[in-house]
Every structure is written in structure tokens, then in C-alpha cells.
Amino acid sequence: MTIVYALVARGSVILAEFSEANTNGGVIARQIVEKIKADNNDVNVSYSQNKYVFHVKRVDGLTCLCVADDLDARRVPFAFLEDIHQRFVKTFGQAILSAQAYGMNDEFSRVLSQQMEYYSNDPNADRINRLKGEMSQVRTVMLENIDKVLERGDRLEILVDKTATMQNNILRFKKQSRRYRNAVWRRNVKLMFALMFLLLVLVYVLVAFACHGLTLPTCLRRGLGLRPAKKALRQKAHQTKNAKRPCTMSMTEKSMRYILGF
DSSP: OOEEEEEEEETTEEEEEEESSOSTHHHHHHHHHHHHTTOOSOEEEEEEETTEEEEEEEETTEEEEEEESOSSOOHHHHHHHHHHHHHHHHHHGGGGGGOOTTTTHHHHHHHHHHHHHHHHHOGGGSHHHHHHHHHHHHHHHHHHHHHHHHHHHHHHHHHHHHHHHHHHHHHHHHHHHHHHHHHHHHHHHHHHHHHHHHHHHHHHHHHHHHTTSTTOHHHHHHHHTOOOHHHHHHHHHHHHHHHHHHHHHHHHHHHHHHHHTO
16 A cells, blocks of 8 residues: 655645655645535544545544555554644644744745555555564464473473482482492401401511411410420439438438547
């Protein structure tokens, strides 16, 4: 859809207009303005002429008119007229009531040109289409959020699985560490007993060496109060000598007494 002509009028006095193409739309538009000037009511009407449609919006005696080449489109032309009406009133205010014909044309024709270009070519100009576009964007965002939630759910499931696996690994590690600790303790106990046995064997060897044999004969005799054979014989001979000595002394003493005449 293309808007090819637009005007703003107070009654039958045209204050500003702009034409996009060389058509007789301006002549027909003036005739329409002359026709509806006597009606003091606010109107929103459309007139078709050949391949063009004339859309008219009148509010508080100010008439905005545009010509479009699409017979079926009505939302965009009337949205354009509403926009033009608000801009015109905001720009000129009370000056509209006393303005001369084409008194605002130099300043406002550029606004008409810009807005005609915008509403003819920009899809956002149609409020319904804009809402549809916004709804489509919202739908896209919602789908993306749903995908993210589902992906997050998958990640949560993966995280739960990893957590369960980690717990199983921790339990397995605890069991393995307990078995390893017990094995180390048993090995240390065995090593301690082996060292004690080796120490006892070493002490036995040293004692056997000092006692002159594996059966420890010398140490055992000393422990039982026995003396070596030589020492025992020597003591026995000494005891025998001492026992014979009194008899010898007794005989000598008897001889001396005999000689001396005792």
C-alpha cells in the first residue's frame, strides 16, 4: 500500500498538502473537502475513485485526508490520518483557527512527506502488524526460554547423575581407603613381629657366642652353681692335703715327746 497524496484543511481552507505523484487526486480531494465542510460532526469515511481510495478523518472542524492505492487497506491510512492530526494540532495549536490558505504548507508539507513515506513502506506503521510482530518476538523469546529451561533441566539431570556418581565414587573411595588402612596396619604389625623375632635371634646368637655354644653350657652351669672340673679337683686336692696335715703333726709331736722322755 502507498499513500500518494495528503492534505490538512480547516473547513474548505486547505492549510497544507503534499502529493507524491502527479495525479488528479488533489482535485478530487478538494471536492470532497467542499462536500463535507457543511457537516459539523466528526467523521471517518472512505471514498473510492478508480484505483484510488480517499480516506477522510474530521475532528473538531479540522479535516485530514489522504489518498491510497490499496482498496482493501484501511488501518494504515487512518492510523496515518490520526498521526497527522495530532502532529498538526501539537505544532500549530490555536494558530489553526486564523491561518490563511496554505499558511502552514511550507513547514508541514515536509512532515506530510516523511509520514507518507513511513506509513507506506515501514511494516511497523500498521499497529496490528506491529502487534503481530511484537507477539511473534514474544513467542520467539518464550520458545527460547522454554528451550533454555529444558536445556537447564537436562543439565540438572546430568548434574544429578554426576552427583550420584560422585557419591558412589566417594563411598567406593572410603571402602578402598579403609581396606588400604587395614592392610597397612596388618603389614606394620607383621613387620614389627618380624623385627622383634630378628632381634631375639640376634640376642640369642650373641648369648650363645658368649656361652661357648648353642646350648649355652657355660652360662647354664654358672646358673646352677656348678664349677669346672679342674677347679673342683683342685679344691678337692686342697681339702685332702689339709685333712692329712693334722695326722702328720700328730706323729711328729709324739716322736718329740718320746725322745724328750715325756
